[in-house]
Amino acid sequence: MDSIKQAFDLLFSLDKELFQILGVTLRMSFFSTSISCLVGLPLGTLIGTRQFRGKSFLKKLIHTCMGLPPVVAGLLVYMLFTHYGPFGRLNLLFTVTAMVIAQCVLIIPLVTGLTASFVESESRPIIETARGLGLSDARIILLCLSEGRASLLSVVLNAFGRSIAEVGAVSIVGGNIQWKTRVMTTAIMLETNKGKFSFALALGIVLLILAFIVNAAASWIVKERADG
């Protein structure tokens, strides 16, 4: 109960650092989810709608990457952007941009795999009807995305959930730097390591409230559009 009270106290006290951390968390999650969906939704739909050689292998590869441990993704991005890495000159390590890149490595396979599965199982009548009308592949992909938007929302929210709750990759490439790359999950980890369990739990509750608000807003937007 103390943690719940502390969580609301934190929110209502308008603590500057908390809101800065919330801002970085939302910014990182927004960009990593958006980029992953921009890549993964069309790619997944393309894989789901087309028959081609190597499709089964590609799907297995994507499913394997869906289970990629975040620390491995973080390590890969760290090695790419470290001073001696191939992209070291870009000086992106320990920035929010690097955190977004690491999260995209994790989330793009998730969005692609879930979308391909959805399209294969649910979109057959859409594809058959659209192909029968001689529509282009691009048009068919747009139709599948549009018709399945309520179901695909769960894919997007899954991606957002993975992004906002992720800690391994962002702590490796972000470094948990105060006022710069600290996000909710790395802050919780830090407070736990310091033994401030109650405060860490309060931060966790704030994170849950944040996730709930975003989920509710997304569901409402999709419902409004479907009804409208």
Added chain:
Amino acid sequence: MVELRSVKKVYKDRTVLDVPQLRIQHGESVALTGANGSGKTTLLRILARLLRADSGTVTAPQDVLYLPQHPYAFRGTVLDNVLIGAKDRREQALALLETLELSALAAKPAQSLSGGELQKLALCRVLIRPCALLLLDEPTAALDTNGTRLVCDALARYKAQTDCTVVLSTHAPQFAAKAAERLIVLCDGRIESDGSI
């Protein structure tokens, strides 16, 4: 011209289509009939390039339209559905909806239609665009006598305008007699009989 040579399709050790030779002349109207699982849909889907034959060669025009057995109603109104990919044919769409007695439903959500209404809508959606080969999979399965007559009229008008080849599958002999001049009976994936009606 449509031509199939030594075309075979096998699903899990079951031969669903085995056609040594089939030739359909340009402008012909052919009805496929036969029991469930006789290979009618498989043949149509192969001609529509939605399915690949396991062996043999298939020659068909590139310009093909296919009406599936269970068409899908996209989000939006009935008119929106007819105009998918054919936004510039509004007048034709309205005329077709009139022909198939769907005008009153033009502004209604397509996903609220009954099975028969959806089948007529799906036919409108196909008949609004020209093609060289028209493939219809049981286009009157959900229709009553009046609906079937309307479909026959719409098909005859379309054929007169486009001079396309029509291949349709049906379980209704009367519809086959009205809409086609040649009847092919399929049984276990093989052509059992082929002749003029």
